[in-house]
Amino acid sequence: xxxxxxxxxxxxxxxxxxxxxxxxxxxxxxxxxxxxxxxxxxxxxxxxxxxxxxxxxxxxxxxxxxxxxxxxxxxxxxxxxxxxxxxxxxxxxxxxxxxxxxxxxxxxxxxxxxxxxxxxxxxxxxxxxxxxxxxxxxxxxxxxxxxxxxxxxxxxxxxxxxxxxxxxxxxxxxxxxxxxxxxxxxxx
Amino acid sequence: xxxxxxxxxxxxxxxxxxxxxxxxxxxxxxxxxxxxxxxxxxxxxxxxxxxxxxxxxxxxxxxxxxxxxxxxxxxxxxxxxxxxxxxxxxxxxxxxxxxxxxxxxxxxxxxxxxxxxxxxxxxxxxxxxxxxxxxxxxxxxxxxxxxxxxxxxxxxxxxxxxxxxxxxxxxxxxxxxxxxxxxxxxxxxxxxxxxxxxxxxxxxxxxxxxxxxxxxxxxxxx
Numbered sequence: 001x002x003x004x005x006x007x008x009x010x011x012x013x014x015x016x017x018x019x020x021x022x023x024x025x026x027x028x029x030x031x032x033x034x035x036x037x038x039x040x041x042x043x044x045x046x047x048x049x050x051x052x053x054x055x056x057x058x059x060x061x062x063x064x065x066x067x068x069x070x071x072x073x074x075x076x077x078x079x080x081x082x083x084x085x086x087x088x089x090x091x092x093x094x095x096x097x098x099x100x101x102x103x104x105x106x107x108x109x110x111x112x113x114x115x116x117x118x119x120x121x122x123x124x125x126x127x128x129x130x131x132x133x134x135x136x137x138x139x140x141x142x143x144x145x146x147x148x149x150x151x152x153x154x155x156x157x158x159x160x161x162x163x164x165x166x167x168x169x170x171x172x173x174x175x176x177x178x179x180x181x182x183x184x185x186x187x188x
Numbered sequence: 189x190x191x192x193x194x195x196x197x198x199x200x201x202x203x204x205x206x207x208x209x210x211x212x213x214x215x216x217x218x219x220x221x222x223x224x225x226x227x228x229x230x231x232x233x234x235x236x237x238x239x240x241x242x243x244x245x246x247x248x249x250x251x252x253x254x255x256x257x258x259x260x261x262x263x264x265x266x267x268x269x270x271x272x273x274x275x276x277x278x279x280x281x282x283x284x285x286x287x288x289x290x291x292x293x294x295x296x297x298x299x300x301x302x303x304x305x306x307x308x309x310x311x312x313x314x315x316x317x318x319x320x321x322x323x324x325x326x327x328x329x330x331x332x333x334x335x336x337x338x339x340x341x342x343x344x345x346x347x348x349x350x351x352x353x354x355x356x357x358x359x360x361x362x363x364x365x366x367x368x369x370x371x372x373x374x375x376x377x378x379x380x381x382x383x384x385x386x387x388x389x390x391x392x393x394x395x396x397x398x399x400x401x402x403x404x405x406x407x408x409x410x
Contacts, residue, residue: 005368007258083262083263084195090268141264161269163279
């Protein structure tokens with residue numbers, strides 16, 4: 001089974017240990033706690049659970065181990081957040097105004113037609129605002145978001161992130177482009 | 189159309205290989221420009237350990253073990269962003285050896301009533317073959333296409349089972365499609381894997397839809 005990419009019904013730590021079907025995932029974890037390899041910073045504000053080798057509480061590992069499933073409950077609840085009846089477009093920014101931007105939109109399931117749409121900049125998440133520039137790509141979708149027992153219609157804009165280019169990345173891409181350019185036989 | 193009755197669409201990208209879980213933490217992703225800084229700050233971290241890293245952003249759950257890397261979400265607006273995140277991570281970690289990856293589509297549906305639920309099971313695995321049992325029911329069924337028809341190495345697996353997400357109803361079932369690609373050459377580096385994911389992305393969604401559409405005719409046959 002470990003050689004398969006099938007999605008697992010449950011992940012490690014999703015449920016209390018006694019209910020978990022694959023306890024092997026805990027074995028090395030427990031061994032590391034016992035050997036003092038893990039770190040614990042019990043930050044109540046952020047739910048961060050990391051074991052600290054220098055922490056004197058590492059001797060209390062037995063107590064902390066049983067505390068872990070408690071943290072996982074928040075994770076399990078998040079699984080009840082899902083969207084349905086979603087329609088999606090990929091957009092390319094073609095113009096930016098003071099409070100809005102204009103984009104060329106292609107429906108993801110049917111790229112044969114396109115539309116032009118204008119969006120309020122306020123719809124962009126603050127984290128994504130620096131990505132707004134002519135030519136940048138974003139995904140726009142509308143659909144129904146169910147979060148636990150609440151359901152609402154939602155419009156989502158998420159800008160595409162492919163990562164910062166390092167000098168090595170830039171050189172590699174430039175080399176590829178140069179090779180491609182050299183391989184073209186121009187008609188004389 | 190069965191697809192229109194879909195209630196939940198879970199999606200995941202799974203890669204098998206040799207990974208260093210501790211590297212791929214939220215602030216590393218932010219540092220590489222793959223997520224925003226605020227997203228990294230707000231990440232819900234469950235565990236950071238050399239053998240297992242597990243956290244979630246608002247739109248994706250991330251679990252990394254030394255031999256398994258997995259991104260999953262039940263929010264359709266972000267499926268493309270999951271692909272971009274996967275490609276972004278392994279463009280930065282180009283020497284990561286991988287031996288296979290899978291694109292998983294898990295769709296949850298509601299049957300109209302108990303009779304329809306029974307018919308679905310009965311159509312999949314005729315229950316008159318099980319007359320030695322009293323009131324038999326189908327729990328789950330898994331079928332594999334052992335040799336892919338598109339020429340790639342790998343398998344397509346389809347699993348039908350009761351839904352564990354449609355709570356409050358016993359009439360929910362899910363269809364899971366594992367679009368699995370494996371590599372002849374063990375420990376493939378990321379470049380070829382990323383090219384394959386990009387090129388197969390759309391066809392994976394199309395073939396998942398086609399499987400569902402074709403299954404519909406059989407599932408709801410009276």
